[in-house]
Amino acid sequence: MKESYETKISFPKINSAGMEIILKYVYTGSIKKEYLTKDNIIEAFYAADYFQLPDLQDFIIKVIKNSLEKNHSENYLPELLSKFAGEIPLLEDNILLNLLVEMVANISLNTIEFGRLSIAGLQYLLSCTYEKETLFATSEYEAFRYCAILAAKQVSNDAFKTLMERLPTLEQIKQLGNSVQVENNLFTDHQKVAKELEPLVEFIDFRLIQGQVLVDIIEPLKIVPDKIILNAYRYNTKLINSGKNYTRGVPISSCSNCVWDELACGSNLIIEDNGKVVYAPNWLNSYESVRANTILENKGVFEWDIIFEKTCTSICVGVCASENFNYEEHAKDQPTGWVLGRGGHCANFQNRITYCPPFDDGTKVTVHLDMNKKTCAFTVDGTKYPEVSGWNNLPSKLYPVDLELLINNPKYSDIEILCKDEKKLYGYRIILAARSKVFDELLYNKIEKQISFSTINSYNMIEAYNAANYFQLLILRDFIIKTIKKFFKPPEFLSKLVEIIQRNSIYFIEIGRLSIKALQYLLFCTYEKEIPFATPEYEVFRYSAILAAKQVSNDAYNSVIKHLPTLEQTENSIQVENKIIVDHQKIAKELEPLIEYIDFRRIKKAQFDFIEQLKIIPAEIIQHNSESIDLNLKNIRGIPIYRIKESELYWDESARGSGLIIENNGKVVRASRSSSISPMGSVRAKVILENNGIYEWDVIIEKECTRYSVGVCDSEKFNYGVFAGDQPNAVLDSYGLYLINFGTTKITVHLDMNKRTCVFTIDGTMYSEVSTCNNLSSKLYPVASLYYPGRFRIQSHQKRI
Structure with missing residues (x-):
């Protein structure tokens, strides 16, 4: 110092x-x-x-x-x-x-009075939580609403009052439904409000605001830059019906529609006050349980309050799983119940710990259930206690009671549902309203005993998808999509199942099965995205042009097919006929919505010459393309899925075990029974797999044997005279062999050279990535091992939709 x-x-x-x-x-x-x-x-x-x-x-x-x-x-x-x-x-x-x-x-901005949180404080709150996986209690729309009104308050009282009127809360929007009035007139000082809003706008994620709210409420105010609104539109279009969250980070749900469930209640307990209150009669001398109607299954944090209006000797609150839970017994004595009792102890079956001081009549307990971490904590009369130790593996879902009994037996219902096929199903108002906003609106304050749906069937996969959309049940709709991916391939779903289409060449989809709208959606969702895609860009344009011509006339359709050869044909020195095709201007008009999502930089000049002479794309694209063709770009967008040509896919005579015989121009390998050599061995294909992208090929088991394998191998030190499955695990790494054993007829190998992983489809069922195949070599070959009398055929994988 x-x-x-x-x-x-x-x-x-x-x-x-x-x-x-x-x-x-x-x-x-x-x-x-x-x-x-x-x-x-x-x-x-x-x-x-x-x-x-x-x-x-x-x-x-x-x-x-x-x-x-x-x-x-x-x-x-x-x-x-x-x-x-x-x-x-x-x-x-x-x-x-x-x-x-x-x-x-952790506080909803709706509950903070304007003036308590400054612009600077709000900016820092939003910047620290923007695109972060942290707890956040306010939906993104209501975060914007708070920002806009606070900005208006800095400008004038008139601006403040105007935005209070024109920016309703989400609850008000829900109550008004389709009757929300949209004002397109500009309000006074909107430019000044926009100026005050500037430091906040960059930390608001408009992608998390519902499209209808953007269109009807936010855009007409003219206080957010057009570019931001446009980007949000594009994002929402891409994720239409995706079931995404509308709150940043880890959302906090208040469980506002929670009521006690009469179908999941001890037989002697009494529920009243529209499901908000439950009590036991004076004479009851045993313990029973009841659960609420809300299913807590999504990621996020759920919070709700329990008020102990009158306690008893043993009373508790917490969470339970409906599977194997007995409502005629005390929750604390069951392995599927996790509760806090009035004595301050937390209990789960035989596990009991001291958690907080005892509580009595009038106590308010808040339950904080974190479904991300699968943990639970409690707040008792305003004092929040830590997460309960040992409760870190709660179930990921809580299921309702026996569904078949519930929907087919009128005894367990208070509403009859009549479908268009005239079959009657049965439901319980509280459950239906809690799970679906549409049901909630249909049943709210209604006394009718029956509701009818003239457009919804009682069963069927397509009807189920439409019904899930109708009732806004996003999780159900996603499950149906997943099921369709596995079992079905109907063209009606192509516009919704982009992932299925992008992984398979549209070259194989018949013209007419895929609409202009569906094709536009496919190209939009995959444009400049690093996702798997199977169709070369020239073939994308060719399919688009032919489909556009089909909308015009048969002559136009035939003319485009004649003048636009396939990609394979363009490589065979075909002469370009410099002739304007029939109705080229009308075709160009039909092609307009697709053109902006085609990456012409990926089309080689030799193929572009065929396109230019048709006169169906704007001259500026032709001019720009001649100047900007990128020779470093692959001819397939995203992560290319390479369709290995049949002419390149055959077994290699120089890389096979001596007990194997190759025939049929290299397409077939079989094991020999000669006594002088071992009737088994391994063989690799001639094609080298070394570029980034996804490679797919099929191996057909034309004749089975007792043991055989299919996969990929590294050429270094691989022993083709030895069966792959007989090589010890240590050899799998040092020799670079990756395989799967099975007994089947058709195997498709999906090799991802970007991630260096491998997946197999066996008789149409695609399995997950092989856990041991996550560090493959940069240069690989298809490989197979077989015993006598095995016979394998290798071929290009060309899955038709």
């Missing part, structure tokens, strides 16, 4: 409130928590940081945590965050600032 004789020192960055705390702490080595208030605590923390007093900093953090956890309803978090962001330099990894952001993120 340098000696100084000054009688006055100045700290221009430290105010007196913070300095007083520092002096008291320095003199005594401690500080009373009463000295810390909402008016000086931020300055005190900054001063402690300035004077490098980490113990004081830790004490301040502890005081803030304890104070806020005990006073959830009257906390001053927004003011603290505003003060920190507005007055204190924003330091990286500031523990107090991070704590404030985390705790404010």
